[in-house]
C-alpha cells in the first residue's frame with residue numbers, strides 16, 4: 001500500500017516537473033508574441049478595458065455572453081457600421097438588447113477600430129472562422145428553402 | 148470550539164453571507180435583462196451586473212476561506228490565534244476595499260478584465276490585506292504545538308493564491324498577453340491552488356466528521372493535490388487554444404486538462420470512502436451532507452462538465468458561449484460554494500453553543516439550493532447547446548439566436564428562485580444561531 005511519505009513525494013515531484021515544463025512553454029510561447037504594438041492599437045485596448053466592454057461582449061471568446069463576439073467585427077459588419085455603434089449618443093439597441101451609449105469622439109473611435117483590426121488579423125487557430133461557419137447540411141437546407 | 152480566538156471566523160462568514168446575497172441579486176438583474184426586462188439599464192447596465200456578480204462571488208468565497216483558515220488553524224495548531232485584533236483589522240480593511248470596488252463598478256470605474264475588474268490602485272490594498280492575513284496565520288502556525296499536513300496544505304493554497312494574484316496586476320498593451328496572464332490568476336486559482344484550499348478544508352471536515360485516523364485522511368490528501376497540480380498546471384493550456392499563442396498549447400492543454408477531472412474524482416472517492424469507513428460519526432448530519440455534496444458535485448460541475456468542452460476539437464464550437472456559463476455555475480457551486488457552506492455548517496454550532504445538527508430548515512436549505520442550481524445549469528445547458536448549434540454550426544447571426552433561446556432564461560429564473568429560497572433559509576439559520584460566545588468553549 002501507498003504510504004503517506006510516498007504520496008507526498010508524488011505530490012512534490014509531479015508539481016515540480018509540470019511547473020518547470022509550464023514555465024518553459026511560457027517562455028517559448030512569449031518569444032513569438034508581439035509585445036510592442038502600434039500606439040492606436042494600445043490606446044484602443046485601453047478604451048476597451050476602461051469601459052469594461054468584456055462585461056457584455058466576448059473577444060477571442062473571453063468575456064460575457066450577452067452581446068456578440070467582436071474578434072472579427074470589422075470583417076463581419078464593416079468599419080462604418082462599427083463607427084456608428086461607438087459614436088451613438090443613445091443606447092444602440094439591436095434585437096431589443098441595449099448597449100451603453102458611449103458617444104465616442106473621432107480619436108477614440110479610430111483607436112477602437114485599430115484595436116479591432118489588429119485582433120481580427122491574429123492567427124487564432126481557426127476560432128474566428130467558426131464564428132461564421134456554415135455546415136454543408138445547412139447550405140443544402142437553405143438552398144431548398146430558396147427554391 | 149477549542150480556542151476563543153476562533154470566533155473571528157464568524158465575522159468573515161457573516162461578510163460572506165452578505166456578499167452572497169448581493170451576488171444573487173445581481174444574477175437576477177442579468178437573468179431579467181436577458182428576458183428583455185432591463186429597466187435598470189441606465190443605472191446598472193449588464194456589464195455592471197456581470198462584474199458585481201463575479202466579484203461578489205470571488206470575494207464571498209475568499210472571505211469564506213479566510214474564515215475557514217481562522218477557524219481551522221488554531222484548532223489544528225493547538226494554540227490561540229496570533230494577535231486576533233489584527234485579524235479584525237484585516238476583515239475591516241477587506242470590507243472597505245470591497246465596498247469601494249463595488250461602488251466604483253456603478254460609475255464606470257474598473258478594468259474590464261473578466262474576474263479581475265478591481266482597479267489596480269485597489270489591487271495594492273488587496274495585496275497588503277492578504278499579506279497581513281498570511282502573516283497572522285503563519286505566526287499562529289509557528290507558535291503552535293502541532294504542524295499538521297492539513298494546515299500546511301490549507302496554508303499553501305492560500306499563500307499560492309496570493310502569489311498568483313500578482314501576474315494579474317501587470318499591464319500589457321497586447322490583448323494576447325493580457326489574456327495569457329489573466330489565466331494565471333483565474334485558471335491557476337480554480338484549477339490549482341483553490342483545490343488545495345478545498346482539500347485542506349475537506350480533510351479537516353473528514354477528520355472531525357468521520358473519526359477516521361488523520362494519517363489515512365492526510366495520505367489521500369496528498370494524492371488529491373498531487374493529481375491537481377499534475378494535471379492543472381499544464382491544463383492552463385485549455386485557455387490558450389484561440390488567443391493567438393503557439394499551437395503547442397492545443398496538444399498540451401488538451402491532454403493535461405482532460406486529466407483534471409481525475410483530481411476531482413479522487414476527491415469524491417476519498418470523501419465517500421472515509422465516510423463509509425468512519426465509525427465515530429459526528430452528530431452534525433447537516434455538515435456531513437454538505438461535505439459529501441461538495442466532494443461529489445465538484446466532480447460533476449468541474450470534472451464532468453469541464454471535460455465536456457475541454458478538448459480543442461469541442462472547445463472550438465463551445466468557446467465563449469452559454470455552455471461555458473453552464474460549467475462555470477456548477478463548478479463554482481459544487482466545489483467552492485459548497486465547501487464554504489459545509490465548513491460554516493460544521494462550525495456554527497461549535498462557535499455559538501447551539502447544537503442545531505439536523506433540523507428541517509437546514510435540510511430544506513440544502514435541498515432547495517442544490518435543486519435550484521441543477522435547474523439553472525440545465526437551463527444554461529439547453530440554451531448553450533442550441534446557441535452552439537444555431538450560431539456556430541448553422542451560421543445564424545448572434546442576435547437572432549439569442550432571441551431564439553430566450554425561453555430558457557425563464558427556466559433559469561425558476562431555478563434561481565428555488566436556489567435563492569434555499570440560500571435565504573441558510574442565512575436565516577446563520578442568523579438564528581446567534582453570535583459566537585466564549586461559553587461555547589469546549590474543555
Ligand code: HEM
Pocket residue numbers: 061062063261262333337338385386404405407408445449450452453454455456457458462465466467468471474475478479482483
Ligand atoms: C472547481 C473548478 C472549476 C471552476 C470553478 C471552473 C470555472 C470556470 C469558469 C468560471 C470559466 C469561465 C472563465 C472565463 O471565461 O473567464 C471556465 C472556463 C473553462 N473551464 Fe472551468 N472550472 C473548473 C474546473 C474545470 C475543469 C476541471 C475543466 C476541464 C476538465 C474545466 C474546463 C474549462 C474550459 C475548457 C473552459 C473554457 C471555456 C470556454 O472556452 O469558453 N474547468 N471554468
Ligand code: HEM
Pocket residue numbers: 063064065066170171172174175177178181197200201204471472473475476479480484559560563564566567
Ligand atoms: C440568482 C441566481 C443566479 C442567477 C440568476 C445567475 C445568472 C447569471 C447570468 C445571467 C450570468 C451571465 C451569463 C452571460 O455572460 O450572459 C451569470 C454568470 C456567472 N455566474 Fe451566475 N447566476 C446566479 C447564481 C450564481 C451562483 C450561485 C454562482 C456560483 C456559485 C454563479 C456563478 C457565475 C459565474 C462563475 C458566472 C460567469 C460564467 C461564465 O462566464 O462562464 N452564479 N450568472
Ligand SMILES: [Fe+2]
Pocket residue numbers: 334338382383385386
Ligand atoms: Fe481552466
